[in-house]
């Protein structure tokens with residue numbers, strides 16, 4: 218779908234939009250595809266004081282299809298503008314989708330880097346060692362809306378000889394006077410890894426180094442991101458192919474990070490153990506950036522590919538998936554902490570505080586803050602969903618409303634507090650000040666959700682209002 222076809226489609230899409238907007242499972246304080254499908258957040262950046270959020274977008278289908286980049290922007294994280302799609306597959310090097318990528322802003326220019334996906338169909342291919350091009354393409358914009366031409370920077374032949382044809386999702390950052398680009402990859406011997414390129418002008422990129430783990434962490438790492446939180450570097454990535462190990466690595470694909478002690482000059486590094494970033498059912502493909510207030514913010518796709526649970530309830534109404542609540546990153550030792558953006562506090566109304574051991578309420582979009590004095594006494598029931606803590610295991614258990622989602626869990630030394638956001642059909646649970654997070658979708662039968670909390674401690678409840686999203 219090129220630009221012209223997109224605008225033709227949009228002109229005739231009023232009915233689809235109305236149908237999507239009438240879905241009771243539409244979210245109120247999350248970014249969703251205006252219609253159709255959304256996956257990874259892309260190109261997060263600040264242009265003239267405004268945060269820009271692009272995303273993998275297939276407006277004409279609620280299931281996987283040709284990828285464009287959709288576009289939102291916001292100054293305050295509460296009032297948003299919905300823009301026309303930004304990027305389209307319209308050259309031979311990206312003809313099967315403008316895949317994920319990032320933005321790097323310097324001297325009033327935004328440099329976007331993304332993967333142009335090309336899939337050959339003329340004969341039989343395995344699509345691992347052959348049959349696919351993954352081109353790194355750059356474009357430059359002054360305003361985040363317009364650009365002139367696409368520049369192909371790297372092709373399959375520019376990747377190291379030991380790489381398969383899966384090399385994608387460029388993320389660019391600067392250290393002193395050098396620019397680095399990290400890409401996620403699958404080596405020919407089926408190991409996930411990251412590769413780095415270096416440039417002094419953002420145009421000519423020279424292969425620099427590979428980052429891989431001694432221990433096997435899957436066959437492919439998608440959406441790699443090297444981010445410094447305070448004084449520690451972390452390699453955030455999404456490994457595919459890690460086997461479930463008890464309560465760990467329970468999703469089909471993982472979202473997590475390695476603390477990494479890296480010396481860019483010497484090309485040396487030391488990877489720590491891989492740590493899961495989120496334990497929920499619906500979370501993948503995160504991207505970080507420094508927002509317009511200077512904070513390191515992470516946004517992820519509130520969805521996951523190839524899972525055996527569904528979102529049929531929204532697909533039926535012409536859309537699927539959303540972006541997570543933006544989270545501010547900080548660290549504790551070698552662990553990343555995630556805190557929901559404080560701006561969300563301005564959505565609060567109707568505060569209620571309770572110290573009763575047992576409270577019940579009926580709500581649809583809300584925030585709950587639970588301080589826990591005796592973790593043995595904690596239990597939360599939300600329709601047919603249960604949150605519990607037993608023998609140091611915190612669990613989220615779903616039944617019918619999980620549409621195939623069953624149980625996810627994490628080991629905790631202790632359970633001190635929970636901050637939980639429920640938005641019609643999504644739930645984000647921040648535990649112990651963001652040490653652990655669970656992000657999931659669920660589909661309650663009734664608009665108002667029955668919540669029951671058993672707890673010794675204080676429980677603070679708020680209704681949450683909607684984001685204001687204006688179509689430009």
Ligand code: FRU
Pocket residue numbers: 256257273284316317318332385386439440501502522
């Ligand atoms: C992750 C991902 C990326 C790719 C994009 C395509 O969800 O598979 O690796 O660039 O989605 O939409």
